[in-house]
Amino acid sequence: MNPMKILLYPLSLLFCLGAYAQAINEVDEMYTSKAYAFAVEAYEKIIESGKANRTTLLNAADANYFVNNTEKAYTLYDKAFHSEGQLDSIHFFRYYQTLRGIREYKKADSLYVDRLRKSGEGLSAIYDYMREVEKFGQIESDSTLYTFALTNLDSNTQYSEFAPVIHGGHVIFSSSVPGAGKELYAWNNQPFLSLYKARVQENGSLKMEGFFLKNAGSGYHDATIAFHPGNNTVFFSSSNVKKGRLVLGSNHTNNFKLYSGELVDDRIIGKKEVFFNSNDYSIAHPFIDPSGEYLFFSSNMPGGYGMADIYYCRIYDDGSISPPTNAGPMVNSRGNDFFPHIYGGQLYFASNGHLGYGGLDLFKVKMDSIDDTGIQFTELKNLGPSINSPQDDFAIYFDPNKKNTGYVSSNRVNGKGDDDIYYFVATPPKCEKEIKGKVEDINSGLPIQDVRVTANDSLSRFVASTKTDSLGRYSLLVPCGIKGTLETFKAEYLPKSIYYSTSKESKKPLVIDFKLEKAEDRIVRDSVTGVEKIKIDPIYFEFDKWDITPQGAEELDKIMEILDYYPGMTIKIESHTDSRGSAAYNRTLSIKRAQSTRDYLYGKGLDKDRIESAHGFGESRPLIKCPYPDSCSEKEHAMNRRSDFIITKR
Structure with missing residues (x-):
């Protein structure tokens, strides 16, 4: 897994690659120094010796997770989880991600729901997650999705190539291929990242032309760039370096910073930092929208929704930018949200927090409105299995000059290197x-x-x-x-x-x-007796009949709505008649009406233990008293012919 995909884990103190030791404390030093490629092998030997404790298991799992050994990471997280039956929130999320990465979706969902239940986040959080699960299960039958045909490019190598950006007939991309004169990065034992330039060929393939922005290099990671569509301004991200040395934040890690400048003959003039950079968090993956009015980027700055979020800034006419605005919960998730890109009025991005196939998945949201208050995002969608895999799929970039084509990055199986760039052709849905x-x-x-x-x-x-x-x-x-x-x-x-x-x-x-x-607005309490009833319009019965009328069915459906909303609620039904007819006849008639009402609810699927009783009281409890039958109007008689639904338990 390439470190630029995980802003939360940039450079730490560099580990000396020659100090290869087997003692646990020395291996832990490899891990702390983020020399994960070496720590994986060393931890494996400790585990095989039987000397691994829970901390060693989790460190080994993390090291495998960070170098994309998903199956091995799952095995170790699973062992640690079952040793005590729980994990802290960060390790649980990685465990959950590895389950999805090996296609154990049902197990991952079950564990996540159980975690929500034990955390006390409430039924609403569980319901929201189960809706995500339902949506995920129906992705493949979603006829509104584009179908992507991917081609792995011949220009890919055994190293990392990713984050392609189309500019002036070229693709500028990030790569760890040797040749830039940079040291090996202990995280994955590959050279530090540099920007490269390739010319786009007729069929979408790329012809390499060499390095890009040689004069702007930090000597460490230099990757991901955005070009302004209306002028020579560029934004790009690099390791935080001062006088050739890494600058460490308060947690002893080196973070990525975002820079701007003017591009003149493939060289940067006037390089400067954005004003909200910090030594304590990273900013990367810049993108400027087609209008040139907004700068998007990813960052793990404080105050986000998850690990790394997508933000945007307004770009003013004089080139200055506004303070960053978080793109909000429709975009950002509990995990990482990366590589923003806009095409056709929709924001595309990669996420491992929204429900997907494993690793980073590609998603899109509609940019519903843009005004002085910000950007409103709606309708989140996973792009589907034609472009997403159980591995990392990210950094999609549509060609603005060739409709529904472009490039995307992935470390899916059967690739050529760590991360590869794929050319795609997207077939849109019919309508x-x-x-x-x-x-x-x-x-x-x-x-x-x-x-x-x-x-x-x-x-x-x-x-x-x-x-x-x-x-x-x-x-x-x-x-x-x-x-x-x-x-x-x-x-x-x-x-x-x-x-x-x-x-x-x-x-x-x-x-x-x-x-x-509101559900509570449909419940009334008698101010004298304290008895609660379900409030509906009266259920009217025709004279001398107990059949449920269409009007009655409509009201009884409202009763079912309340009973569905409160699954533990029980009721009793009381039915009443008008005063016409004998008292004995009316009592018999009211019993039939109560039973008819009860049977209607049963017919709608209500469990029989939800109704405690269904009694008829004849004419003995009128709403409007009639000294003799002819003293009341037909409307008043109709009001006396009614059913009450008394709540006996919530």
Whole structure:
């Protein structure tokens, strides 16, 4: 695994490669110095000798994890996990990642849900993760995804080639291939990274032309660059070096810094740091959007959502940049989020925090709106198995001059080196339709933020999902010519489902709005008795009948919504008649109505132990008293013909 993919683990104090020792403390020094390629072999000998303790197991697992020995890392994490039945959060996440990397998705999901349950994060966190699992399981049937055909380039070597950027008929990329006069990097026993230049050929292949930006080199890692589309400004990342020596942060590691300058004849003029650089965190993977107005990058600076997040800055007309803004939780995850790239109004990036096939996966989000308040991102999607593998897939770059083609980096099996650059041709889906709308509280009329809106097809298969913004707005892309349901989820609110159908002809968005009701608003408490009832409109029965009417069915469906929302709730049903007819007849009629009501709920799938009783009280408990039958109107008699749903347990 190349260190530029993991901003959290840059250079530490360099390990002397000649000091190869077998004592545990000396091997631990290799590990602490991030000489992982050597530590792997040394730890293996200690483990074989039977002298490994839990710390040694975890260090050995980490060393294998960092050099991409996924199967071996899994074996060691698994052994450490089962030795005590738990891992700290960082090691658990790596253990979880290795499980996904060896395609043990169900085991990984089970462990993660169990971890959430024990952590006390609540049902909402578990539900969100299970929705991710459901989405992941339906990726391969997602007809809205592009299909990518990849070609491994002949220009790749046994070393690392990655992070391609198209500029002026060339591809500028990062590589550890020898020849730049740099030392070996003990992390993976390859030379430090440099920028290289290759000319793009007609079929997408690359013809090497040599080094790029020779005068801007740090002597250590020099990698990842962004070109401004309107002028000669570039942003690039390098190891933090001062007077030829590594600068260490407070945790004794050397981090990457982001620099800018003017590109003149492949040389940097006026190199300077961005003002928010720090010795204590890394900034890398710069990208400038096609308008030239925004600089994107990755960083593990404090205050993010996970290990490394994607940020953006506004680029002003005078070349200065704004303070960085975090791209938010639609983009950033609990893990690492890297290599931002914009194409066709969508932000593409790599992540190992969002649910994927293992390692880094490629994702995209829609850039829904851009204004003075920032950028609104919606509709996160994994790009699918045609481009993602159980290994690292990252640094996608679309060719702005040749539609739906470009380059991507991967260390997937059967490659030529550590990381390879692949040329791709992407075949788009046939047609997509936008469904959008707003979600409001049915009582207050106020917009509701963070409502999960999910589109399923007519067979209840997942199609797309998103969350509402601060104004209650949402937007989804679904295939043209399909039918299905839109479903909502928000803690405290009753879920709602609305049917949709997308046409093939109209290009106008399909607008569907939601009015949601809080579950507690559907429960009323008697101020005198303290008895709680489910609040619905009266269920009216026709005179002398106990059949459930369409109006009654609509109200009983509301009862089912509450019972579904509160899975531990039990009720009792009380049915009443008007005063016409004899008392004995009316009691018999009310019993039949209570039983009819109960049976309707059973027919909807309600467990029988959820209804404690279904009693009829005839005319003995009227809402409106009628001294004799003719003294009440038909409307008043109808109000007396009713059913109550009394909550006996929450």
